[in-house]
Amino acid sequence: MGAAPKTRGGGLRYDACVIGAGADGLAAAATLAKAGLKTIVVERGERPGGRLVLREFHPGFHASPFCDVLAPIPAEIFWSLDLARKGVVPSSASTSLAMWPDRSHVLRWPSPEQSLLRQAARLAEETRLRAGRDAESIPRRPLFAPAPAPAPWPGDDWLTAALTDKVAREVGDPDAAAHVMALALQGRAADPFLRGSALHLLAHGGSGLVTRGLAGALADAAREAGAEIVCNAEAIDIRQARDRVCAIGLADGSQIETRAALSTLDLKRTFLSLFHWDALPKPVARRVAAFRMAGSTARLLLALDRLPGLDAASMRAPIHVAPDPAVMAEATAAWRSGVVPQHPPLSFRIVSASDPGLAPASHAVMTATLGCIPFRLFDGAWTREKRDLLRDRALAAIESVLPGTMARIVAAELIVPPDIEEALGATDGDLWGGEIAADQMFGFRPGFDIAAPRTPLAGLYLAGPSSPAGPLATCGAGTIAARAMIADLGRPR
Secondary structure (H helix, E strand, C coil), X not given: CCCCCEEHHHHCCEEEEEECCCHHHHHHHHHHHHCCCCEEEECCCCCCCHHHCCEEEECCEEECCCCCEECCXXXXXXXXXXXXXXXXXXXXXXXXXXXXXCEEEEEECCCCCHHHHHHHHHHHHHHHHHHHHHHHCCCCCCCCCCCCCCCCCCCHHHHHCEHHHHHHHHXXXXXXXXXXXXXXXXXXXXXXXXXXXXXXXXXXXXXXXXCCCHHHHHHHHHHHHCCEEECCCCEEEEEEECCEEEEEEECCCEEEEEEEEEECCCHHHHHHHCCCCCCCCHHHHHHHHHCCCCCCCXXXXXXXXXXXXXXXXXXXXXXXXXXXXXXXXXXXXXXXCCCCCCCCCEEEEEHHHHCHHHCCCCCEEEEEEECCCCCCECCECCCHHHHHHHHHHXXXXXXXXXXXXXXXXXXXXXXXXXXXXHHHCCHHHCCCCCCCCHHHCHHHCCCCCCCCCECCCECEEECCCCCCCCCCCCCHHHHHHHHHHHHHHCCCC
């Protein structure tokens, strides 16, 4: 028999334990604490923020290793967390640029092509609101009566629509159409000709830039509400008693006693790494095993000794390199085979143009996001040679539309899907918590018999990217799960 586990907090029992201090975890903690629930957040990293945290990848040069933009923070959540007072200013690019070696195309807001993106944004918001209503209202029916059929989710017709068809109906110019598709599929792997691929327009990531102050502002909001945040504390075990969550085991051997747990990890990470192999009911284990992950993002961080030769508006815009639907389809086929595409979809930004503090004076930080990059290669691990090959392909693509870039590079760092999994705990390096597909969106996400964010395990709530609102809004999934927990814990026991 081993020693009894230590208990965090001097033996205090918490109402809620949030696993993960990313945007969703911090928003959930603030919501729970404001409702009067004694809340603790455990984060395995050195500081809160998750993918929002910027890192110095070369002396004096900073960037987020994982993303440049976030899905929008819903307005009511932004104001409820008082982020404006904490110095967070919503920021977005007013243009998007697609460049080929011989031409370019500019999307400006507003523009005719924006009508489709506005439709997608409205649908994403309706979906988030529907998920929120489901979380806060618990249907009651007489004992033994059959459950009523759920109301249809908004946007069911998008489940069978191909991205190419949706775009073609709204955008006539071929370059503009390719540009919109590149926006939708940035960093992902999807064949735009396949049915259901239009769903990527809903989760295209928005245009809100990752700012240096956002992680700190969210952490401050949680602490001001009364939540406790503990870093360097990795959750490794969710414990149950009488078929209900009762404690969270940590890597240091201690445990946190809690009435309920809220996980911001993806579906597979939550259930396959935090439960003993025989602790899950078989139907739950089968569903989790069948849920498809789609890690496909690589990132290239570049330190430049001087600004590129672009006008001011272009330096603040995302730049998509030679988008082409046929090339996207070929790259997706290569990704499914575990092969690095010859021409991976790529976009880049001069992030220091929007935030000059990211680079030394007169220097610049460029970040590139690549899609269709396999987590598992068919011929083995990601060796240094394979990383160098991918880096060289990415640099060649950027050089083809922005000559002289390679001569400006002071340092470069490549981040591939296994690196993302290691850093964030995202299964297969999937930043969106599961494949964006017809059978894994809306009410099918994550697909339990009980509607998300509740799970089949009493006292466990899913607030991460695998929940319905996860890919659609920053802080949305966390707030929704917190409200569901408040509704449940507030009822008579």
